[in-house]
Amino acid sequence: MVTDQQHKPTESELEILQILWDKGNCTVREVHEILTLEKEAGYTTTLKLMQIMHEKGLVKRDTSAKTHIYTAIVNQQKTQEQLVTKLIDNAFNGSAARLVMQALGNHQSSKDEIEAIKEYLDKLEKQQ
Amino acid sequence: MVTDQQHKPTESELEILQILWDKGNCTVREVHEILTLEKEAGYTTTLKLMQIMHEKGLVKRDTSAKTHIYTAIVNQQKTQEQLVTKLIDNAFNGSAARLVMQALGNHQSSKDEIEAIKEYLDKLEKQQ
DNA sequence: TTGGTTATACGAATATTTTCGTACATTCGT
DNA sequence: ACGAATGTACGAAAATATTCGTATAACCAA
Numbered sequence: 423m424v425t426d427q428q429h430k431p432t433e434s435e436l437e438i439l440q441i442l443w444d445k446g447n448c449t450v451r452e453v454h455e456i457l458t459l460e461k462e463a464g465y466t467t468t469l470k471l472m473q474i475m476h477e478k479g480l481v482k483r484d485t486s487a488k489t490h491i492y493t494a495i496v497n498q499q500k501t502q503e504q505l506v507t508k509l510i511d512n513a514f515n516g517s518a519a520r521l522v523m524q525a526l527g528n529h530q531s532s533k534d535e536i537e538a539i540k541e542y543l544d545k546l547e548k549q550q
Numbered sequence: 551m552v553t554d555q556q557h558k559p560t561e562s563e564l565e566i567l568q569i570l571w572d573k574g575n576c577t578v579r580e581v582h583e584i585l586t587l588e589k590e591a592g593y594t595t596t597l598k599l600m601q602i603m604h605e606k607g608l609v610k611r612d613t614s615a616k617t618h619i620y621t622a623i624v625n626q627q628k629t630q631e632q633l634v635t636k637l638i639d640n641a642f643n644g645s646a647a648r649l650v651m652q653a654l655g656n657h658q659s660s661k662d663e664i665e666a667i668k669e670y671l672d673k674l675e676k677q678q
Numbered sequence: 679t680t681g682g683t684t685a686t687a688c689g690a691a692t693a694t695t696t697t698c699g700t701a702c703a704t705t706c707g708t
Numbered sequence: 709a710c711g712a713a714t715g716t717a718c719g720a721a722a723a724t725a726t727t728c729g730t731a732t733a734a735c736c737a738a
Contacts, residue, residue, distance in 0.1 A: 432725060436640055444643070451684085467727050469686070474725090488685060488734055499652075505641050506653050512564050513633050515572070518657035522650050523670055524627075525634050529646035536671050542651055543664050543671075560695060578715085595697050597716070602695095616704055616715060685734070693726070704715070 429478045431501065434471055439501065442481065442494040449489050557606045559629065562599055567629065570609065570622040577617050 431439055441453050454468040472492055475481045484491040506521070514521045531539075559567055569581050582596040600620055603609045612619040634649075642649045659667075 433640070434726070440641065440643065450686085463726095464728055465684095466686090466729075470688085470727075471725095473687080485686095490686075502641050502649075502652050503656050505637060506649065507656065509633060509637055510653065510657060512561070513568065513630050515568065517663075518653045519659050519663035519667055521630075521634065522653050522667055524630050525638065525646045525650055525653075526667075526670060526674060528631050528635065529638060531647050531674070533675065535645075535647035536675055539647060539650055539654075540668060540671055542654060543668055546654060546659070547661065547664055562696065591696095592698055593714095594699075594716090598697075598718085599695095601717080613716095618716075680738095681736105683734105683736080685732100687732085688730090691726100691728080694724075696721100696723070698719105698721080700719090701717085702715100703717100704713105706711105706713080708710095
């Protein structure tokens with residue numbers, strides 16, 4: 423068993439990570455406030471989750487003041503990569519292209535975004 | 551609460567669904583054999599999972615013979631869409647484009663696949 | 679200073695998912 | 709015909725993930 427591999431975040435943890443990635447540093451209160459825009463949750467539930475994330479090494483925290491400040495440790499890119507890989511593997515028979523088309527087909531992208539993707543594809547082709 | 555929405559498959563269930571989507575019809579034994587190429591698992595574990603999937607309405611089965619034959623009921627496309635949407639939402643701040651680039655960047659795609667994606671993008675642009 | 683508000687810690691209840699043992703029925707080869 | 713192999717059913721343990729109540733400490737405003 424590989425030991426130094428990143429703990430895979432659960433769904434709830436991912437929700438929190440997103441907020442931390444976005445904001446940088448947050449108190450539990452701030453995270454909780456944002457979370458409860460979308461769904462019902464008790465404050466201590468959020469607190470507990472973040473404490474567990476700390477135990478797992480997903481986040482670090484500054485406890486020098488009464489109100490602790492949390493920051494994501496796990497890298498957003500790396501985590502996204504992990505999740506995408508898993509999904510490709512798990513639901514798209516290993517074909518990234520199929521996932522890409524599925525994603526593009528069902529989600530509105532702006533002209534700019536589409537252009538960006540095309541450029542990216544050109545670059546990939548040249549690399550090959 | 552919405553009642554007629556598809557039950558979201560768990561990870562283990564998804565592994566099994568993939569096999570069923572691929573093969574069409576399968577016995578528990580067949581599914582189990584394929585599963586255990588990748589990971590350790592007891593036969594009755596696989597059996598139980600498939601029985602649960604049946605209860606949940608993810609699969610149907612023909613029980614006319616001793617050895618039951620299972621078939622996926624849930625649609626592959628729809629399930630993929632559901633999962634992709636969730637991931638975009640959950641880890642990519644709602645940006646499909648970002649997921650797409652992540653997927654393309656880290657997973658080898660053939661020239662043909664890249665071409666297919668490009669064509670697809672052209673079509674999307676024209677639609678806009 | 680004192681009471682209300684806002685924190686953290688933490689155990690424990692719930693819920694969900696995964697795993698497996700055991701009982702029992704059917705089938706098949708010899 | 710009968711024992712081994714193979715199948716299903718099902719309860720329940722184990723592993724994970726989620727939720728929350730309660731104790732207690734720190735802070736702040738009057």
